[in-house]
Amino acid sequence: MPTPTDPAATAPGARAGAPAPIIEFRDVEKRFGDNVVLKDLNFHVNKGERVTLIGPSGSGKTTILRLVMTLEEATGGIILIDGQPLTHRLEEGGKRVRLSNREIKRTRTRIGMVFQQFNLFPNMTVIENIIESPVHVLGQSKTEARSKAQDLLGKVGLADKADAHPSSLSGGQQQRVAIARALAMDPEILLLDEVTSALDPEIVDEVLGILRNIAETTDITMLIVTHEMQFARDVSDRVLMFDGGSIVEDSDPHTMFTAPTHDRTKKFLRAVLGEGQIGTR
Numbered sequence: 001m002p003t004p005t006d007p008a009a010t011a012p013g014a015r016a017g018a019p020a021p022i023i024e025f026r027d028v029e030k031r032f033g034d035n036v037v038l039k040d041l042n043f044h045v046n047k048g049e050r051v052t053l054i055g056p057s058g059s060g061k062t063t064i065l066r067l068v069m070t071l072e073e074a075t076g077g078i079i080l081i082d083g084q085p086l087t088h089r090l091e092e093g094g095k096r097v098r099l100s101n102r103e104i105k106r107t108r109t110r111i112g113m114v115f116q117q118f119n120l121f122p123n124m125t126v127i128e129n130i131i132e133s134p135v136h137v138l139g140q141s142k143t144e145a146r147s148k149a150q151d152l153l154g155k156v157g158l159a160d161k162a163d164a165h166p167s168s169l170s171g172g173q174q175q176r177v178a179i180a181r182a183l184a185m186d187p188e189i190l191l192l193d194e195v196t197s198a199l200d201p202e203i204v205d206e207v208l209g210i211l212r213n214i215a216e217t218t219d220i221t222m223l224i225v226t227h228e229m230q231f232a233r234d235v236s237d238r239v240l241m242f243d244g245g246s247i248v249e250d251s252d253p254h255t256m257f258t259a260p261t262h263d264r265t266k267k268f269l270r271a272v273l274g275e276g277q278i279g280t281r
């Protein structure tokens, strides 16, 4: 019987050449007190895949991203990253054992997250925000980190803002800095949590354009929570529809948005896209 630390355990029945899961939830439960938000949740994301989570408010989408980022810890089951346990492993007999903080941190450095509210350090300049983790977590020299940060600022269209403070930037610019900051850690997995929800409608597209570009030009695995259904259609390989902490539908974006099978999905998409929009493309 393979153990959870054995890479072969990540994909039961995996064949050579078959897609390899980089994120795997096995019977995951997350409760906050009596509120069971996720129950026996099983799903995986393969390396390089872009997977979008959709579903009504409170269905547990953000909680899933926060579990992967280790901002929360599951209360049951295990999560594997590239075959390695993220916060807990299962011992023989099914006993759940928490890993050491050092082990958890080692895996966490492979994962980046961009939040709805940017979460930049207000007392640091743009470039100081970007180099903070590469220098202090990865041990890069300041010179190396600055040079890379400047490159990334060019990629997000903010080459001239390195020495600005976040408060002098627009929301869209701050979110672009947050994207550059996440990329500066060379993440294998990028988590995007409603990254345009706090932005004025006219600058949503500038941020989505940068994310589209990242999706097109890198092989970073992406797990996305968004209310921007067009963006979800464009960048996703798979869309998972959540309700009540469970997956009710898992399909490619074309099928999900034009011919959803589950009544709950149809109702949700009608509410989000408007009556008559499902099946229009």
Ligand SMILES: Nc1ncnc2c1ncn2[C@@H]1O[C@H](COP(=O)(O)OP(=O)(O)OP(=O)(O)O)[C@@H](O)[C@H]1O
Binding pocket: 032, 035, 037, 055, 056, 057, 058, 059, 060, 061, 062, 063, 064
């Ligand atoms: N830190 C917390 N403490 C207590 N309850 C929490 C906490 N975080 C989330 N919850 C609860 O977990 C449930 C799922 O929340 P979550 O934010 O994951 O949903 P969501 O699908 O992302 O919703 P939305 O689309 O509105 O962001 C909600 O009932 C929420 O109140």
